[in-house]
Amino acid sequence: MIIAIDGPAASGKSTVAREVAKRLHFDYLDTGAMYRAVTWQALEQKVDVFDEAAxxxxxxxxxxxxxxxxxxxxxxxxxxxxxxxxxxxRSPKVSSMVSLVARAAGVRRVMVERQRVLADEKDSVVEGRDIGTVVFPYAEVKVFLTASAGERARRRSMEMQEEGHCVNVQSLERELISRDMVDSQRRSGPLMRACDARILNTTDKSVDEVVDEIVRLYEEE
Known part of the structure; x- marks a missing residue:
């Protein structure tokens, strides 16, 4: 059983996916963390983020x-x-560069292969941006989370402040909107809702409310 949770940055994917996995005793896979890890390594090794082959x-x-x-x-x-x-x-530097790395088709092909190995043939909650459309198009439960840009910026700023980073909410909101555009327009694995995914707007909902709704979808399968 695969539960695919997609959505833009700071829509609540990670928090919700973790809680769903705990509730159902499923494995949890954060595919975004994999692209962030590649980005972190690229920055550490000074790899040109515009060099797709590298x-x-x-x-x-x-x-x-x-x-x-x-x-x-x-x-x-x-x-x-x-x-x-x-x-x-999760540093601001990695956050500002990850979309450039994640849009590289070669990187996405490699990561998708790994993601399928990590989660296939297991009961897993998998979160990302192309899980229901590319990685696991046959997932039994598909959810696409949304939230207003302002709410997403507020959530992300709170996360970053807890980690000791100083952020400007208005600048962060502009950055999130820009990232949405990059993620939605990339050729390989763009951010988009699967046609059979349930849309959940999390702007005015608590984590528990969203988790409850996803668990209900699972129980209906």
Whole structure:
């Protein structure tokens, strides 16, 4: 059983997907973290983010893995080799560059292959931007989360402030809108709703309300 949760940045995908996985005792896979890990490594190694061949080669050799924190019910730590990059991949620098890396068709092909290996033939909640359309088009449950740009900026600013980053909400909102455009217009695996996905607007809903609705969809299968 695959539950695919797609949506733009800061629409609530990660928070909701984690809680759904915990509620149902499913595995959890954050595909966005994989693209962020490639971006982090590209920045560390000074790989040109406009060089698609170099990015594809990097994506093929980067050793990404997920582990559980002590006491956690899901894989919530991200490693590149032996380096824990869970916080580093959420930095403003990585956030500003990840769309450029993720739009590279070669990178996406490599990551999709890995994502299918990680989640296929398991009960998994998988979140991203092209899960229901490209990675797992046969997923039994498909959800597309949305929220207003202002609410998404507010949520992301709170996350970043908790991690010690200083952010401007207005600038962040403009950045999110720009990223939506890049993600939606890329040729490979664009951000889009699968025709059979349920749209859930999370702007005025609590996490529990959204999780309850997705669990109901699962129970109806």
């Amino acid at each position: 990015l594809k080669a990097l994506a093929r050799r980067i050793p990404i893995r997920f582990e559980r924190s002590p006491g956690s019910e899901i894989d919530d730590r991200v490693f590149v080799g032996e380096t824990d990059v869970t916080s580093a991949i």
